[in-house]
Amino acid sequence: MTRAYNFSAGPATLPESVLRQAGEELLDWRGARASIIELSHRGPEFMQVATEAEADLRTLMSIPDSHAVLFLSGGATTQQALLALNLAAPGQVADYVVTGHWGKTAIKQAQPYVAVNVAADGDGGGFRDIPPATDWRLTDGAAYVHVTANETIHGVEFQHTPDVGDAPLVADFSSSIAAGPLDVSRYGVIYAGAQKNLGPVGVSVVIVRRDLLERTGHARAPIFDYARHAQAGSMLNTPPTFNWYLAGLVFKWMLAEGGVEEFARRNARKAAALYGAIDGSGGFYRNEVAVAARSRMNVPFFLHDDALDKTFLAEAKEAGLIALKGHRALGGMRASIYNAMPEEGVQALVAFMGDFQKRHG
Amino acid sequence: MTRAYNFSAGPATLPESVLRQAGEELLDWRGARASIIELSHRGPEFMQVATEAEADLRTLMSIPDSHAVLFLSGGATTQQALLALNLAAPGQVADYVVTGHWGKTAIKQAQPYVAVNVAADGDGGGFRDIPPATDWRLTDGAAYVHVTANETIHGVEFQHTPDVGDAPLVADFSSSIAAGPLDVSRYGVIYAGAQKNLGPVGVSVVIVRRDLLERTGHARAPIFDYARHAQAGSMLNTPPTFNWYLAGLVFKWMLAEGGVEEFARRNARKAAALYGAIDGSGGFYRNEVAVAARSRMNVPFFLHDDALDKTFLAEAKEAGLIALKGHRALGGMRASIYNAMPEEGVQALVAFMGDFQKRHG
CATH class of the missing domain: 3.40.640.10 (Type I PLP-dependent aspartate aminotransferase-like (Major domain))
Structure with missing residues (x-):
């Protein structure tokens, strides 16, 4: 398993x-x-x-x-x-x-x-x-x-x-x-x-x-x-x-693991990687929150074409990335990257997002 | 274990x-x-x-x-x-x-x-x-x-x-x-x-x-x-x-396991065995509740000499019978015999109580 x-x-x-x-x-x-x-x-x-x-x-x-x-x-x-x-x-x-x-x-x-x-x-x-x-x-x-x-x-x-x-x-x-x-x-x-x-x-x-x-x-x-x-x-x-x-x-x-100081460092790296992937996607993905107010923990994002949402979720699940569906109030996607989410998990998500964009962009 | x-x-x-x-x-x-x-x-x-x-x-x-x-x-x-x-x-x-x-x-x-x-x-x-x-x-x-x-x-x-x-x-x-x-x-x-x-x-x-x-x-x-x-x-x-x-x-x-009808039968047998042991102890153990109001689930009982309480609890634990200490409001002992307590557990308690009485009676 x-x-x-x-x-x-x-x-x-x-x-x-x-x-x-x-x-x-x-x-x-x-x-x-x-x-x-x-x-x-x-x-x-x-x-x-x-x-x-x-x-x-x-x-x-x-x-x-x-x-x-x-x-x-x-x-x-x-x-x-x-x-x-x-x-x-x-x-x-x-x-x-x-x-x-x-x-x-x-x-x-x-x-x-x-x-x-x-x-x-x-x-x-x-x-x-x-x-x-x-x-x-x-x-x-x-x-x-x-x-x-x-x-x-x-x-x-x-x-x-x-x-x-x-x-x-x-x-x-x-x-x-x-x-x-x-x-x-x-x-x-x-x-x-x-x-x-x-x-x-x-x-x-x-x-x-x-x-x-x-x-x-x-x-x-x-x-x-x-x-x-x-x-x-x-x-x-x-x-x-x-x-x-x-x-x-x-x-x-x-x-x-090193206390909140260590988690602050990990969380900053995870958030930087994920927001970076979104912002660097040339509009394929987008997050609408003002940069200075962006959450380290919950990253809502949208695909440029919401007709792709279902495919994104299905392929992500296939790749071992689950529960990415956004809250019903907003739609789109959401990645929650709390302390217990390892950096490898965010790296895997970022890699998947890049690959998905190549295939569907 | x-x-x-x-x-x-x-x-x-x-x-x-x-x-x-x-x-x-x-x-x-x-x-x-x-x-x-x-x-x-x-x-x-x-x-x-x-x-x-x-x-x-x-x-x-x-x-x-x-x-x-x-x-x-x-x-x-x-x-x-x-x-x-x-x-x-x-x-x-x-x-x-x-x-x-x-x-x-x-x-x-x-x-x-x-x-x-x-x-x-x-x-x-x-x-x-x-x-x-x-x-x-x-x-x-x-x-x-x-x-x-x-x-x-x-x-x-x-x-x-x-x-x-x-x-x-x-x-x-x-x-x-x-x-x-x-x-x-x-x-x-x-x-x-x-x-x-x-x-x-x-x-x-x-x-x-x-x-x-x-x-x-x-x-x-x-x-x-x-x-x-x-x-x-x-x-x-x-x-x-x-x-x-x-x-x-x-x-x-x-x-x-057979639903509430089956548990009613088991609970009746468990309660009968435990109250029977108490009532048949010649006063070494006693339960003070009117027979018609006695609980099937929680059986408080007292030793005739509360100086024996600590020994009873220690020996019971040694025999694999735990959490028999009565609530602080009443003192004494209490055996809770809910659905998940097997009949063998009550039989083991009854046997222990009889043995304890022989050695300390």
Whole structure:
């Protein structure tokens, strides 16, 4: 069996060594005579897994003690509702900077709870750039300012942490967390569904500045309360233990490979190779995002003639390159090249694209 | 490697054949050249998994078309909040029948949203019996009546579906779903965290009568809306695909073993053997639950001298019987004997208990 290069946007490719280890431990976790998926979340085996996962993520991302780390069930969409419930008083204004599909989703989830102010909206430009910060209409005393660090569908990424003044900056990092060094201290909340750049689906990571846990927020069920989750070490109820365990294996793999500095270098090379192939194709392929806002992680691109799309996808699959179909909202193609996508995978895609152009150009 | 008999209350033991299949498919799901955990939830591979899982669960539990089946992230505790948000108007009364720890939890999650009426409370009797239905103080026009079908900690189980009049009956079946035949049509909502009797942690099953999806409920985030999840086939956002896949394997295993009728027979034999050993020990072991309310799934028991507890647990582990320590709220021991616990496991426990008593009695 040769595994394909899998460009899925999420659930996404995992390091093969992580899958192999998980497979080897699946029936008997390190002599426990049971699978880690069968063991109590409060027992010594899983407590070790959970503790190491948090410690490793803190090392990997240089997360300061000022910030708590939560491992929660549900995806980023759930967090988009929970952060409004936890960080804003009923009816308080929250600022949203919209740079793609997921920013719009974030607003929909928050709208029942906060007065949403769209501080900037890239929709007018088809989400091909990030509105300049000088044009953002931020609100004095906003509960928080929300951005989407990387838009998975539109392929638009902040290259720098924006300066939003005193309001805490809340960022959806689902598709770019741990893609490179980041000054976590500048964020109030960083949240991410793990199924993109951290590997396994079914668990979210929420990194939250501890003083924000003291906000009253909305009347809410205890299970929706970040502070309670933090106090309980993310074990307020039974957490998704197997997913958490897999994320922990991915963290260890990232550290062993050289940490976020090394992944920043690899990701820069991968993105340069792929955008270079697109830009150098003389219009056979095109990416429409402003160069300064192009995502390192998700590269949407279009063939000059969309009648070729089906052939491209079929031949790519034949060549061992899968999940290149673009999101239904945009059409075309999309290559997601997260940390776990090896450079060889991008090189194979670039080679295939060149060959396809020769045969169909 | 010999796997232990694992009596954990949840996360709990999985059928070994399910773990073996998951392990064999982990790097390459049936020729897809990627793991099922790496594939898009909207792709043909996972859509097949999802569709079969629902169909198999419908067959297994004889779920009528009148009821929708949701596969959601988060555990039962999350559902305890969501059902109040979805089924009750703000401030409307909901009746709760409390027969143990989880009934109390259900109230805590709902209390921010509904006027909770405790219709009956077994706490006065130490949760050793179910308050007689004739004593329940139900509310005319209640949004719903909530019961916990099986209390995992206290080992108290409803042997029959209670008659609660016109209000929809909502039941937490986390630890007894699919333990035997059930008339699903008599329930408004059946919900269950899967990590007990359905196998994998990280996904919940919610079976909801379709007319209840039309209730207005509370203003809430779209991600908290049962009707939207139902319309989207539980793919409103990225679901916990690997957990859902594992649950599907467990459903197929249950069907192949003979379905809920067969598990009802096995579970009756397992419970009879274990309670028989306790009751026949002349007081060396004791279970304090009224015979008519004893759980088939979770058997809490105490040694006559709790100074022996540590020795019991250590010797049991040595004998390949793990996770017998009782919940911290009760102390003592607890043996969870879900569908996936083979009869041989219970026989081994009974034999060990007899031997232990001989040596320490």
